[in-house]
Amino acid sequence: MRLKHLLFSLCCLPVAFTSQLRAQFPAPTKEELEMTSDPKAPGADAVYFYREETTDDSLHYHSVYARIKVLSEKGKELATVRIPYERHNFKVTDIKGRTIHSDGTAVPLTTKPSDLVDVKTKEVQINTAVFTLPSVEVGSILEYKFQIRYEDNVVNSPDWDVQQPYFVHKAHYAFLPAKGMYVITNSRGEALNRLMYGSVGGIGEKVSHKITGGYELDLTDIPAIPSEDWMPPQNSVNWRLQFYYTQYATGAEFWQKEGNRWQKEADHFAEPTKALRESVTQIVAANDSDDQKSRKIYAAVMKLDNTDFTREKSKAELKSEKLKQVKDAEDVWKQKSGSSDELALLYIALARAAGLHAYPMQIVNRNHAIFDPTLMSTSQLDDYVAIVSIDGKDVYLDPGQKMCPYGVLHWKHMLASGFRESDKGLGAGTTPATPYTTNLVDRIADLTIDPSGNVKGTIRFILRGQEALHWRQLSLRTDENEVKKQFNEEIRRELPEGVQADFNHFLGLPDYESNLLAMVDVSGTLANVTGKHLILPEEFFGAHAGHPFVSQDKRMTPIDVHFALMKQDAVTYHVPAEFTIENPPAPASIGWANHAAFKSSSTVKGNDIVATRTIGYNYTVLDSKEYGDLHDFYQKVAAADQQQIVLTRSQTARGN
Numbered sequence: 089m090r091l092k093h094l095l096f097s098l099c100c101l102p103v104a105f106t107s108q109l110r111a112q113f114p115a116p117t118k119e120e121l122e123m124t125s126d127p128k129a130p131g132a133d134a135v136y137f138y139r140e141e142t143t144d145d146s147l148h149y150h151s152v153y154a155r156i157k158v159l160s161e162k163g164k165e166l167a168t169v170r171i172p173y174e175r176h177n178f179k180v181t182d183i184k185g186r187t188i189h190s191d192g193t194a195v196p197l198t199t200k201p202s203d204l205v206d207v208k209t210k211e212v213q214i215n216t217a218v219f220t221l222p223s224v225e226v227g228s229i230l231e232y233k234f235q236i237r238y239e240d241n242v243v244n245s246p247d248w249d250v251q252q253p254y255f256v257h258k259a260h261y262a263f264l265p266a267k268g269m270y271v272i273t274n275s276r277g278e279a280l281n282r283l284m285y286g287s288v289g290g291i292g293e294k295v296s297h298k299i300t301g302g303y304e305l306d307l308t309d310i311p312a313i314p315s316e317d318w319m320p321p322q323n324s325v326n327w328r329l330q331f332y333y334t335q336y337a338t339g340a341e342f343w344q345k346e347g348n349r350w351q352k353e354a355d356h357f358a359e360p361t362k363a364l365r366e367s368v369t370q371i372v373a374a375n376d377s378d379d380q381k382s383r384k385i386y387a388a389v390m391k392l393d394n395t396d397f398t399r400e401k402s403k404a405e406l407k408s409e410k411l412k413q414v415k416d417a418e419d420v421w422k423q424k425s426g427s428s429d430e431l432a433l434l435y436i437a438l439a440r441a442a443g444l445h446a447y448p449m450q451i452v453n454r455n456h457a458i459f460d461p462t463l464m465s466t467s468q469l470d471d472y473v474a475i476v477s478i479d480g481k482d483v484y485l486d487p488g489q490k491m492c493p494y495g496v497l498h499w500k501h502m503l504a505s506g507f508r509e510s511d512k513g514l515g516a517g518t519t520p521a522t523p524y525t526t527n528l529v530d531r532i533a534d535l536t537i538d539p540s541g542n543v544k545g546t547i548r549f550i551l552r553g554q555e556a557l558h559w560r561q562l563s564l565r566t567d568e569n570e571v572k573k574q575f576n577e578e579i580r581r582e583l584p585e586g587v588q589a590d591f592n593h594f595l596g597l598p599d600y601e602s603n604l605l606a607m608v609d610v611s612g613t614l615a616n617v618t619g620k621h622l623i624l625p626e627e628f629f630g631a632h633a634g635h636p637f638v639s640q641d642k643r644m645t646p647i648d649v650h651f652a653l654m655k656q657d658a659v660t661y662h663v664p665a666e667f668t669i670e671n672p673p674a675p676a677s678i679g680w681a682n683h684a685a686f687k688s689s690s691t692v693k694g695n696d697i698v699a700t701r702t703i704g705y706n707y708t709v710l711d712s713k714e715y716g717d718l719h720d721f722y723q724k725v726a727a728a729d730q731q732q733i734v735l736t737r738s739q740t741a742r743g744n
Contacts, residue, residue: 112233113138113186121122121190123157128309129255134163136256142425143246145266146171148552151242153233158226167224169232172206173197174214178238181635189410195223197232233523245273250291263331272333280333286463289327305329320648324458334464341557342464350466350507351514354448358433360441361418368441375603381442382476386487389435393425394490397564424655432472435487445477449517451506453524459505469506472496473519484519490599491560496522499554500717503708524652524706527553533659539666540616541622542585554651563597577704582629586613622735626673626690628659630729637722643715654704661697666738669697673731678720683707688728697733
C-alpha cells in the first residue's frame with residue numbers, strides 16, 4: 089500500500105519538480121572536460137552546454153540552472169553571476185554552484201553571495217545578489233543554480249530571455265501557472281482569467297502545452313545575442329517569450345478596450361478647463377492664425393520646469409510649497425512644473441483651450457524597443473507626443489522634450505508606434521521620420537600648414553536638428569566640464585592622427601529654435617614630410633574616421649541609424665608659399681539610389697586649397713537584406729576618403 093501511494097505521488101508531481109530533477113548537477117562527460125573550442129561557435133570565449141528556467145506560480149518560485157564551458161580568459165567573466173530582484177516581495181535562495189577543472193576536480197561554491205542595493209525609494213527597493221564561482225580556469229566547467237521565491241499573494245508570469253551572450257547548446261523552459269483557489273487581479277482590481285504569451289524570434293510556435301496545465305519550451309543550438317553596430321533595441325531582436333495574465337480573449341479585443349481606457353484617461357488629464365481657457369488668452373491673440381497659436385503655446389510649455397531633466401519634487405517639498413500631487417493639466421500649469429508626459433498633455437489641453445484640433449499620442453520609445461502588437465501589454469507605450477492639425481495637416485510635436493524645436497520629434501519618438509486620437513476617433517498610428525535635410529552637421533575648418541607639416545587653426549561646427557538637440561539636452565543634465573569632455577571625445581574620433589582638438593565654447597545653446605555653433609581649436613602634426621613633398625589628407629574629417637559598415641561583410645540584424653543625416657565639410661588649407669600642388673585629387677561622386685550620396689572635390693586658390701565633402705543618408709531603419717548595398721556604398725566612401733594632396737617644394741626654395 090505504501091509503495092502504491094509513493095508511485096501515485098511521483099506520477100502526480102508537477103512539471104516544475106521534474107524540471108528540478110533534471111537540473112541536478114550531472115557528471116561531466118569526457119568530451120566536455122577535454123573541449124578546447126566549439127565547432128558550433130567558432131572563436132567563442134564560452135558556451136552554455138545547458139540552461140534551464142522553471143517558474144511555478146502555485147509554489148511561488150522561479151529557478152535557474154546553467155552549465156557553462158569556459159574557452160578563454162574572457163569567458164571566465166561568466167563565473168560572476170548577478171541576480172536582480174525586488175527586495176520586499178522576492179528573495180534569492182538555494183544558491184549552489186561548483187567549478188570543474190579539466191581533470192575532473194570539482195571545487196564547490198562555499199562563500200555567501202553579496203546583496204547589493206541598486207535602487208531604493210519609499211515604494212520599491214531593487215537589490216542584486218552576486219556570487220562568484222571559485223578557482224575558475226580556461227577549460228573549466230561552471231555549474232550553478234538558484235531560486236527566486238516570492239510571496240503567496242504574488243504571481244510572476246515569466247519573461248524568458250532565451251538568447252544569452254554566448255552560444256547555448258540546449259535549453260529547457262517550464263512554466264506551471266497559478267490555478268485552483270487563486271484569483272488574479274490587476275492594479276484596477278479586474279480579474280485576469282486568461283493566460284497568453286507573445287514571442288520574438290519565432291520561438292512561440294515551439295511552446296508545448298501540457299495536460300497538467302503547464303507550458304514547456306525546448307530549444308537547441310541557440311545563437312549568441314547578436315552584437316553588431318547600429319542595431320535596433322535588443323528587446324526587439326533577441327529571442328524571448330513572455331507570459332501574461334489577461335481578461336481578454338483576443339489581441340483585437342485587448343487593444344480596442346485598452347485603447348478606449350487610454351483615451352478616456354488622456355482626455356481627462358488634458359481637459360481644457362475654465363482656468364486653462366482663461367490662461368491661454370494671455371498666451372495667444374484672438375487674430376493669431378492656428379499656426380501662430382500653436383507655436384506660442386508650445387513656447388510657453390517649453391519654458392516650464394521639466395522634471396525629467398531636473399528632478400521631481402518630493403512629497404515634503406510639495407507640502408512645504410503648498411502644492412498638491414499633479415492630477416491633471418491644470419495642476420501642471422499652476423505649478424509651472426511637470427514630467428515630460430505631463431507637459432505633452434498640458435500642451436494639448438492649452439491648444440484645445442485655444443480652439444485648436446490637438447490630439448495625444450502615446451508611443452514606444454524607440455531607444456528601448458519597437459512596438460509589438462502581438463504582445464498585449466500597454467507597458468510598451470512609454471512616452472507622449474502631441475499632434476495638432478494645422479490647415480488640415482498633422483504636425484507632430486514633442487513638448488515633453490526640453491530644447492526640442494517646434495515641429496521636430498526627438499529621434500527616439502520618430503517611426504514609433506502606439507495609440508493616437510484623431511478627428512475620426514481612436515486608432516493605431518506611427519510617427520513620421522524626418523528627412524536628412526532636417527538634421528545637418530556643417531564642419532568648416534580653417535587650417536594653416538607650416539613647412540614641417542604642423543597644423544594650427546579652428547573648426548566651426550554648425551549643428552541642426554537631432555545633433556543640436558543632443559548637446560542641448562546633455563547640457564541640462566550635466567555640468568559644463570562634462571559637456572566639453574564629451575564633445576572633445578566625439579570630434580577626436582574623426583580627426584587625423586596627430587591632430588589635437590580643444591573645444592572652446594557653444595554659441596546659441598539656450599535658443600533651441602536656432603542653429604547650435606561650436607568653436608574648436610586644433611593643432612598638431614597633419615602632413616607627412618617626405619623629402620621635397622608634404623602630403624595632406626584631402627578629407628580632413630574622413631581620412632582617419634572609422635567608417636561604419638565597412639569591416640563587416642555580412643549582417644544578421646536590421647540596421648537602425650536613429651535618424652537620417654547630412655554632413656557637409658569645407659576645409660581650407662593655407663599652405664606655405666614655397667610649395668605647389670601636384671595633381672590635385674579627382675572629384676568623387678558615389679550614389680546609392682534613394683538612400684545615400686557622397687561627393688568630394690578640391691579647388692586650388694593661390695596658396696589655399698579648399699576641400700569639400702558631403703555625405704548624406706536618407707534612411708533610418710533598414711532590413712538586413714539591404715546590408716550588401718549599404719556595405720558597398722561605405723566601402724566606396726572609405727576608398728574616396730583616402731585620397732591625398734601632394735605638395736612639392738619649389739626649386740628656388742630648395743636652393744635657399
